Amino acid sequence: xxxxxxxxxxxxxxxxxxxxINFFIDGVTHGQIADYQISALLMAIYLNGMNDAEQQCLTExxxxxxxxxxxxxxxxxxxxxxxxxxxxxxxxxxxAPLVAACGVCVPMISGRGxxxxxxxxxxxxxxxxxRVGLSATEFKDILEQVGYAMAGQTAELAPADKKMYxxxxxxxxxxxxxxIVASIISKKGAAGLEAMVIxxxxxxxxFMREEERARALAQALVKTGNSCGIRTRALLTxxxxxxxxxxxxxxxxxxxxxxxRGEFDPGAQPVLDLSLELSANMxxxxxxxxxxxxxxxxxxxxxxxxxxxxxxxxxxxxxxxDPRVCDDPSGILPLVSESHKVESRRPGYITAxxxxxxxxxxAALGGGRVRIEDKIDASVGFMSEVKIGDQVTAGQTLxxxxxxxxxxxxEAVRRIQAAYQIGDEFKEDLPTLIKEVVNE
Amino acid sequence: xxxxxxxxxxxxxxxxxxxxINFFIDGVTHGQIADYQISALLMAIYLNGMNDAEQQCLTExxxxxxxxxxxxxxxxxxxxxxxxxxxxxxxxxxxAPLVAACGVCVPMISGRGxxxxxxxxxxxxxxxxxRVGLSATEFKDILEQVGYAMAGQTAELAPADKKMYxxxxxxxxxxxxxxIVASIISKKGAAGLEAMVIxxxxxxxxFMREEERARALAQALVKTGNSCGIRTRALLTxxxxxxxxxxxxxxxxxxxxxxxRGEFDPGAQPVLDLSLELSANMxxxxxxxxxxxxxxxxxxxxxxxxxxxxxxxxxxxxxxxDPRVCDDPSGILPLVSESHKVESRRPGYITAxxxxxxxxxxAALGGGRVRIEDKIDASVGFMSEVKIGDQVTAGQTLxxxxxxxxxxxxEAVRRIQAAYQIGDEFKEDLPTLIKEVVNE
Numbered sequence: 001x002x003x004x005x006x007x008x009x010x011x012x013x014x015x016x017x018x019x020x021i022n023f024f025i026d027g028v029t030h031g032q033i034a035d036y037q038i039s040a041l042l043m044a045i046y047l048n049g050m051n052d053a054e055q056q057c058l059t060e061x062x063x064x065x066x067x068x069x070x071x072x073x074x075x076x077x078x079x080x081x082x083x084x085x086x087x088x089x090x091x092x093x094x095x096a097p098l099v100a101a102c103g104v105c106v107p108m109i110s111g112r113g114x115x116x117x118x119x120x121x122x123x124x125x126x127x128x129x130x131r132v133g134l135s136a137t138e139f140k141d142i143l144e145q146v147g148y149a150m151a152g153q154t155a156e157l158a159p160a161d162k163k164m165y166x167x168x169x170x171x172x173x174x175x176x177x178x179x180i181v182a183s184i185i186s187k188k189g190a191a192g193l194e195a196m197v198i199x200x201x202x203x204x205x206x207f208m209r210e211e212e213r214a215r216a217l218a219q220a221l222v223k224t225g226n227s228c229g230i231r232t233r234a235l236l237t238x239x240x241x242x243x244x245x246x247x248x249x250x251x252x253x254x255x256x257x258x259x260x261r262g263e264f265d266p267g268a269q270p271v272l273d274l275s276l277e278l279s280a281n282m283x284x285x286x287x288x289x290x291x292x293x294x295x296x297x298x299x300x301x302x303x304x305x306x307x308x309x310x311x312x313x314x315x316x317x318x319x320x321x322d323p324r325v326c327d328d329p330s331g332i333l334p335l336v337s338e339s340h341k342v343e344s345r346r347p348g349y350i351t352a353x354x355x356x357x358x359x360x361x362x363a364a365l366g367g368g369r370v371r372i373e374d375k376i377d378a379s380v381g382f383m384s385e386v387k388i389g390d391q392v393t394a395g396q397t398l399x400x401x402x403x404x405x406x407x408x409x410x411e412a413v414r415r416i417q418a419a420y421q422i423g424d425e426f427k428e429d430l431p432t433l434i435k436e437v438v439n440e
Numbered sequence: 441x442x443x444x445x446x447x448x449x450x451x452x453x454x455x456x457x458x459x460x461i462n463f464f465i466d467g468v469t470h471g472q473i474a475d476y477q478i479s480a481l482l483m484a485i486y487l488n489g490m491n492d493a494e495q496q497c498l499t500e501x502x503x504x505x506x507x508x509x510x511x512x513x514x515x516x517x518x519x520x521x522x523x524x525x526x527x528x529x530x531x532x533x534x535x536a537p538l539v540a541a542c543g544v545c546v547p548m549i550s551g552r553g554x555x556x557x558x559x560x561x562x563x564x565x566x567x568x569x570x571r572v573g574l575s576a577t578e579f580k581d582i583l584e585q586v587g588y589a590m591a592g593q594t595a596e597l598a599p600a601d602k603k604m605y606x607x608x609x610x611x612x613x614x615x616x617x618x619x620i621v622a623s624i625i626s627k628k629g630a631a632g633l634e635a636m637v638i639x640x641x642x643x644x645x646x647f648m649r650e651e652e653r654a655r656a657l658a659q660a661l662v663k664t665g666n667s668c669g670i671r672t673r674a675l676l677t678x679x680x681x682x683x684x685x686x687x688x689x690x691x692x693x694x695x696x697x698x699x700x701r702g703e704f705d706p707g708a709q710p711v712l713d714l715s716l717e718l719s720a721n722m723x724x725x726x727x728x729x730x731x732x733x734x735x736x737x738x739x740x741x742x743x744x745x746x747x748x749x750x751x752x753x754x755x756x757x758x759x760x761x762d763p764r765v766c767d768d769p770s771g772i773l774p775l776v777s778e779s780h781k782v783e784s785r786r787p788g789y790i791t792a793x794x795x796x797x798x799x800x801x802x803a804a805l806g807g808g809r810v811r812i813e814d815k816i817d818a819s820v821g822f823m824s825e826v827k828i829g830d831q832v833t834a835g836q837t838l839x840x841x842x843x844x845x846x847x848x849x850x851e852a853v854r855r856i857q858a859a860y861q862i863g864d865e866f867k868e869d870l871p872t873l874i875k876e877v878v879n880e
Contacts, residue, residue: 008612011486039476040611043483046451171480172448 003027003037010044018057025061029160035167042164042173050178055220056227058178062186063228065160069107069136069192074144076105077286079195081278082184084217085117087205087359088242088384092120092150093256094275095282097311100147101302102279102295104286107143107191108150109157113368113376114169116205116359118252121152122368126249126333126378130321142318147311150319158186175207181220185228195231195285197278198222202435203240205355211236211435218438226440231285236436237274241353241388244271248367248381250333251402257329260309267384270433276303277434334379336402340409342382342416344392351423353388361415365403379404382416389430392422443467443477450484458497465501469600475607482604482613490618495660496667498618502626503668505600509547509576509632514584516545517726519635521718522624524657525557527645527799528682528824532560532590533696534715535722537751540587541742542719542735544726547583547631548590549597553808553816554609556645556799558692561592562808566689566773566818570761582758587751590759598626615647621660625668635671635725637718638662642875643680645795651676651875658878666880671725676876677714681793681828684711688807688821690773691842697769700749707824710873717874774819776842780849782822782856784832791863793828801855805843819844822856829870832862 006020024041027033050058071078081095096106110132113119121132134142134151142149153162161183168174188196198221201207202214218234225232245267246255258264259272280295289295302308309326317323325332362368366377384399386392398420403409446460464481467473490498511518521535536546550572553559561572574582574591582589593602601623608614628636638661641647642654658674665672685707686695698704699712720735729735742748749766757763765772802808806817824839826832838860843849 004610004612007483011483011612034610035474035476036479036607037611040479040483040613043447043451043480044487047484047487167476170444170474171477172444172451173480 003033007037007041007044010041010048013048015051016054021054021057022061025058025065025160028163029065038164039167039171039173042168042171042176042179045178046173046176052223055178055181055224059182059185059189059224059228062158062160062182063189065186066158066190067156068190069157071105071107071140071143071192074105076103077195077288078105078107078193079197079282079286080106080108080188080191080193081197081199081282082188083199084180084201084207086201086239086243087116087118087355088244088247088252089118089201089239090123090244090246090252090256090271091199091275091278093123093253094259094271095279096148096150097260097308097315098275098279098299098302099282101307101311102283102288102298104147104282104288105143106148107139107193108148109153109187109191110150111152113363116356116363116368118247118249118359118368120150122376122378123249123252124150125376126253127316127321127325128332130316131319134319142315146314146318148315150315153187157190161186177217177220180217181224184221185224185230188225189228189230193230195282196225197281197285198225198232198234199274199278200234200236201239202236203238203355203431204353205242205359206239215436215438219440222438222440233281233285234438235278235281235434236438238431238433238435239355240431241355242358242384243274244268245383245385246381247358247362247384248402249376249378250335251381251383253325254329254333254335257312257326260303260312262304267387274433281437336379336404338404338409339400339402340413341400342398342413344394344396344398344420344422345417346422347392347394348422348424349426350386350388350390350392350420351427352421354419354421357419358382358416361412361419365401365408365412382412389427391426443473447477447481447484450481450488453488455491456494461494461497462501465498465505465600468603469505478604479607479611479613482608482611482616482619485618486613486616492663495618495621495664499622499625499629499664499668502598502600502622503629505626506598506630507596508630509597511545511547511580511583511632514545516543517635517728518545518547518633519637519722519726520546520548520628520631520633521637521639521722522628523639524620524641524647526641526679526683527556527558527795528684528687528692529558529641529679530563530684530686530692530696530711531639531715531718533563533693534699534711535719536588536590537700537748537755538715538719538739538742539722541747541751542723542728542738544587544722544728545583546588547579547633548588549593549627549631550590551592553803556796556803556808558687558689558799558808560590562816562818563689563692564590565816566693567756567761567765568772570756571759574759582755586754586758588755590755593627597630601626617657617660620657621664624661625664625670628665629668629670633670635722636665637721637725638665638672638674639714639718640674640676641679642676643678643795643871644793645682645799646679655876655878659880662878662880673721673725674878675718675721675874676878678871678873678875679795680871681795682798682824683714684708685823685825686821687798687802687824688842689816689818690775691821691823693765694769694773694775697752697766700743700752702744707827714873721877776819776844778844778849779840779842780853781840782838782853784834784836784838784860784862785857786862787832787834788862788864789866790826790828790830790832790860791867792861794859794861797859798822798856801852801859805841805848805852822852829867831866
């Protein structure tokens with residue numbers, strides 16, 4: 001078998017056989033197939049797609065390419081949430097303690113921010129001392145003690161995915177549904193999950209801007225997840241504006257802690273609403289609750305009783321962070337006091353937000369990565385004060401840019417100001433936060 | 441500008457701008473763009489194509505990527521022939537001396553055999569002592585003295601093509617028309633040509649099996665060649681059976697010398713016919729003759745007078761080969777006397793030949809390359825004794841396999857026997873050697 005013959009088949013829209021997919025992924029894993037051959041196949045898959053059989057086989061092969069975490073000694077259901085990525089998308093920090101407080105084991109393998117999207121690991125690292133580079137033993141110990149642990153993908157987990165993901169970013173093949181599905185499910189499967197809820201973002205700040213394509217991705221994720229033995233459900237949720245108010249690292253962690261403390265601004269309400277809905281679905285899929293109603297009631301109790309915040313505190317302490325962040329986020333987190341107003345240039349109604357542009361503006365402040373090797377400045381960010389549908393006057397504050405570097409701040413102000421579309425007419429069809437649940 | 445953004449545009453079927461194509465080819469030439477990014481773009485071009493403007497720009501950029509040979513001190517028209525490759529396709533060895541004898545300067549940059557096709561350089565090297573690795577000065581000196589010189593692509597000529605060609609072979613992107621066109625024309629343009637005739641092979645032994653696709657390639661070659669300032673014409677010619685009788689290296693050189701000597705078997709007639717037609721077109725494009733009829737008359741004279749053979753002899757001597765090969769090919773060339781009959785399994789008419797399979801069978805004998813680094817055994821080969829349309833009896837010899845290695849020879853006999861289709865009915869529509877001339 002030769003790599004180029006497999007590439008040729010996909011190029012010519014022929015179905016790849018399991019033996020061919022396994023040969024290729026094995027070659028990727030062991031460095032026997034050249035990067036330029038991998039990327040040629042990635043582009044052929046991007047343009048010609050994969051059918052269900054190929055999709056399942058590719059995912060299984062990538063899942064099996066490395067070690068698989070074994071948490072069978074932990075006598076709890078194992079579940080996780082994954083998001084396809086957006087701007088201000090911080091629900092992992094709320095969901096993990098909520099669901100863990102309900103008796104579910106949450107082994108959360110998260111990612112770094114890249115381009116316009118933030119990353120859970122970057123956000124957590126804004127807590128002084130917090131370590132995400134855990135050994136397998138540490139990860140399991142913290143899971144057992146706290147109920148959840150947060151770490152990055154290691155070299156042992158789904159190494160084929162790690163290799164292919166790096167190439168996809170450099171070859172414009174990130175957005176291919178078969179590759180997204182295989183990447184997500186292979187990593188989750190290798191983390192030993194039984195149940196998984198996937199938050200498929202759709203809109204101007206998501207990889208999928210059109211609902212139809214987002215739905216196709218959600219369906220492929222659910223089908224492939226289930227076929228790999230993980231009970232899987234996907235929610236199509238709105239990403240036509242930043243989720244909540246905060247976009248950045250420290251300021252997003254602060255927003256999450258305020259939610260867990262029950263002391264938050266109204267702008268953060270969608271973060272809580274979405275976190276609760278995703279958590280409730282996790283509890284049902286994990287067979288903790290029989291219905292979403294029961295799950296929501298359980299979640300309300302752990303939130304209001306402070307048990308979720310307590311889990312968060314335990315996790316921060318266990319992962320080396322300063323647990324006082326739970327009591328005094330502003331005192332512990334590296335936040336910038338220097339702020340610059342983003343003003344509305346005209347009166348009217350907010351009709352749309354070019355959300356990706358807000359993500360890029362915050363990344364350019366230092367809050368995100370343009371290249372994978374860039375360092376993050378956890379202190380910078382943007383706090384929005386308006387949402388789609390709001391009426392504004394000329395000169396009204398749309399939000400605040402936080403940065404010590406004035407010239408960068410002014411550039412961010414300019415970009416974010418331009419990202420808000422303001423029209424004369426009230427927008428009738430406001431975006432729905434949760435658009436659809438995809439069960440199969 | 442980032443390579444992945446250019447890849448993304450082509451992936452999304454957007455037109456690449458000249459600045460983008462130039463940036464990419466410049467990055468390829470100077471090693472600033474990773475192989476995996478080049479191959480992703482190659483696959484995107486394969487699947488999404490290029491329009492005329494992109495095609496011309498790509499070709500120009502590759503042409504300008506290295507040095508351009510300057511033969512302006514040679515006061516003759518410069519012309520060359522290029523073939524898209526086939527089995528037994530040896531016309532370069534006949535055309536170069538013929539056309540040089542007519543007063544045209546022929547700076548022929550040729551290739552090596554790969555896969556089922558042979559290569560002019562490999563064939564020439566079967567002449568003891570013959571060197572194709574000429575310096576630029578040697579190449580020019582021989583051109584001046586003899587009228588033609590034969591060499592391989594150097595690192596200086598169209599280096600972007602050299603890099604991309606190697607990647608195409610490993611990534612199943614060889615057959616893309618925009619890439620074939622840019623590769624051929626950039627090399628020919630860098631060799632300082634004014635006129636060029638391209639032999640576009642079509643049929644079971646060609647890269648293009650369908651006439652429609654071959655015609656599309658021919659049209660793209662002619663259009664792009666002309667737009668790069670080379671007067672270009674393409675001939676669509678038959679490759680549904682080996683050209684002539686000989687398939688191999690020494691035996692193909694022998695067939696060519698016999699043609700130049702005027703002492704050849706009837707099976708070699710198509711080689712002469714095609715060589716004359718391609719040469720006549722070169723003479724017309726080079727403005728040596730006003731019509732094909734005049735050109736044919738001139739060619740007949742240089743052939744019959746022995747002037748073409750004399751040029752061949754001068755070239756062999758100038759490039760270090762043993763010129764006695766012109767008088768006694770069988771005594772000088774490394775030929776194998778051990779032969780194995782390929783017999784017809786049944787009586788009937790030859791209706792079709794799986795020509796690619798014959799090429800592969802000879803390559804497997806050692807006469808060609810499976811991998812680019814393989815060494816050639818110049819002595820082996822296959823001599824066919826029948827052509828499509830011929831009537832055969834059961835057990836009649838279809839041809840002879842030459843090899844000292846009996847087990848390899850028997851394998852070649854088996855493969856070649858299976859490559860000949862023999863039916864009960866005479867095939868009415870025999871393949872036409874020259875199917876079409878494409879002028880624009």
